Amino acid sequence: xxxxxxxxxxELFAAELALRLLDGEALLAARARQSAxxxxxxxxxxxxERLAGFFDEVEPVEPGDGLWERVASAIERYNPSExxxxxxxxxxxxxxxxxxxxxxxxxxxxxxxxxxxTTIKETxxxxxxxxxxxxxPVPVPTPTITPAPVPEPTPxxxxxxxxxxxxxxxxxxxxxxxYDEAGRSLIFTPATLTPVAGHSHQLWVVPASGNxxxxxxxxxxxxxxxxxxxxxxxxxxxxxxxxxSAERTGGSRSGLPEGPIVxxxxxxxx
Amino acid sequence: xxxAASSAAVDRTSADNDRLALVRxxxxxAGGSEAALRDVYSRTSAKLYGICLRILSDRQEAEDxxxxxxxxxxxxxxxxxxxxxxxxxxxxxxxxNRSIDRLRARGSRPFVNLDAAADVPDARxxxxxxxxxxxxxDRLMNCLDTLEARQAGAIRASFFQGLTYSExxxxxxxxxxxxxxxxxxxxxxxxxxxxx
Numbered sequence: 001x002x003x004x005x006x007x008x009x010x011e012l013f014a015a016e017l018a019l020r021l022l023d024g025e026a027l028l029a030a031r032a033r034q035s036a037x038x039x040x041x042x043x044x045x046x047x048x049e050r051l052a053g054f055f056d057e058v059e060p061v062e063p064g065d066g067l068w069e070r071v072a073s074a075i076e077r078y079n080p081s082e083x084x085x086x087x088x089x090x091x092x093x094x095x096x097x098x099x100x101x102x103x104x105x106x107x108x109x110x111x112x113x114x115x116x117x118t119t120i121k122e123t124x125x126x127x128x129x130x131x132x133x134x135x136x137p138v139p140v141p142t143p144t145i146t147p148a149p150v151p152e153p154t155p156x157x158x159x160x161x162x163x164x165x166x167x168x169x170x171x172x173x174x175x176x177x178x179y180d181e182a183g184r185s186l187i188f189t190p191a192t193l194t195p196v197a198g199h200s201h202q203l204w205v206v207p208a209s210g211n212x213x214x215x216x217x218x219x220x221x222x223x224x225x226x227x228x229x230x231x232x233x234x235x236x237x238x239x240x241x242x243x244x245s246a247e248r249t250g251g252s253r254s255g256l257p258e259g260p261i262v263x264x265x266x267x268x269x270x
Numbered sequence: 271x272x273x274a275a276s277s278a279a280v281d282r283t284s285a286d287n288d289r290l291a292l293v294r295x296x297x298x299x300a301g302g303s304e305a306a307l308r309d310v311y312s313r314t315s316a317k318l319y320g321i322c323l324r325i326l327s328d329r330q331e332a333e334d335x336x337x338x339x340x341x342x343x344x345x346x347x348x349x350x351x352x353x354x355x356x357x358x359x360x361x362x363x364x365x366x367n368r369s370i371d372r373l374r375a376r377g378s379r380p381f382v383n384l385d386a387a388a389d390v391p392d393a394r395x396x397x398x399x400x401x402x403x404x405x406x407x408d409r410l411m412n413c414l415d416t417l418e419a420r421q422a423g424a425i426r427a428s429f430f431q432g433l434t435y436s437e438x439x440x441x442x443x444x445x446x447x448x449x450x451x452x453x454x455x456x457x458x459x460x461x462x463x464x465x466x
Contacts, residue, residue: 057407
């Protein structure tokens with residue numbers, strides 16, 4: 001293939017993603033590339049601009065009265081007072097900002113501090129070094145946890161913990177997954193995932209190469225711990241993506257995603 | 271035609287000002303200003319609602335989609351990059367994507383006739399949205415006219431109904447590979463024409 005053919009191929013792939021012509025694995029591959037490859041993402045944006053002429057043939061229509069009030073109250077509900085939202089925001093921050101680690105450690109310090117004043121000092125130290133091990137990422141710290149006495153001096157335990165925020169196109173995080181390599185378990189925490197009538201949501205791991213493998217069905221509003229058996233664990237090596245598809249009730253019959261992918265994200269170390 | 275030229279220049283400036291105001295408002299939304307979101311809403315809600323309605327063909331569902339879209343804008347305004355996309359395109363693309371998500375979540379597809387999709391009358395003579403927008407539209411429509419009708423029809427059906435290759439192939443009763451190569455040839459042709 002010549003360079004020109006490759007360029008054309010990239011452009012076409014970007015156009016196919018912008019138009020939403022793709023489904024299944026091709027769609028996953030295109031979205032993964034869009035988030036990993038800025039040149040490809042730029043091609044997608046250029047196609048969105050090229051096609052924007054279609055929008056100009058749409059006549060504006062005034063929405064009903066009261067819609068702004070609905071928007072305003074949706075924002076009110078969204079604004080971060082809820083624990084789940086806080087978690088979602090944290091995961092967004094984890095990707096880019098060390099500040100999030102400090103905030104997390106600070107909230108942990110506050111939490112532990114409320115329970116046992118003697119542990120505050122240690123927690124503050126780790127928060128400054130920003131190497132605090134992430135607590136098991138269940139959505140809400142359960143009040144029954146008592147901080148274990150830490151033998152001194154204890155370097156933070158190094159664990160392969162990776163997190164992915166599962167997001168649809170242009171939309172907020174639907175769910176968060178964290179994968180603990182040592183513990184061979186995946187924790188699924190839904191955020192804005194909502195039920196769709198007549199459908200089940202199915203979780204998949206999409207390895208860097210090869211077919212997606214089902215991790216089972218997931219339910220909006222219900223966190224799940226999923227044990228990862230040995231033959232699945234190999235699929236989590238490298239840049240694995242986790243995706244949620246909307247399948248017919250009961251899930252895919254073929255063992256591969258049959259319905260649309262509603263959200264996906266790549267596991268990254270935290 | 272000095273008068274027409276200067277009137278076009280005025281329209282152009284006014285379009286630039288609108289665009290700039292929208293970029294600024296989005297930047298304030300990213301900073302958490304609800305008043306700025308209200309400003310974005312008053313500038314764009316009719317356009318975005320029109321897009322939802324065109325895709326979903328149901329007022330109630332289009333309103334639900336619009337609410338969802340403004341919440342998305344509230345959360346994601348920080349990721350808007352003015353160097354990469356015009357603010358209207360960015361907002362309209364969110365509206366289109368969220369509406370198509372809803373269409374797909376319905377799980378059922380309306381009957382699609384690709385020939386009819388190709389015949390959708392365009393609004394070339396009906397410039398309402400400012401000179402710049404009208405020029406963009408005319409360029410796209412003129413370039414679509416250079417494609418075969420079935421290519422233009424498939425691209426349009428994908429844009430407004432989110433049809434995938436498989437769905438287009440089914441609607442056009444042609445093999446998947448045939449549909450793919452039609453559309454891909456059409457897209458390359460479209461790109462060449464728009465780049466002229």
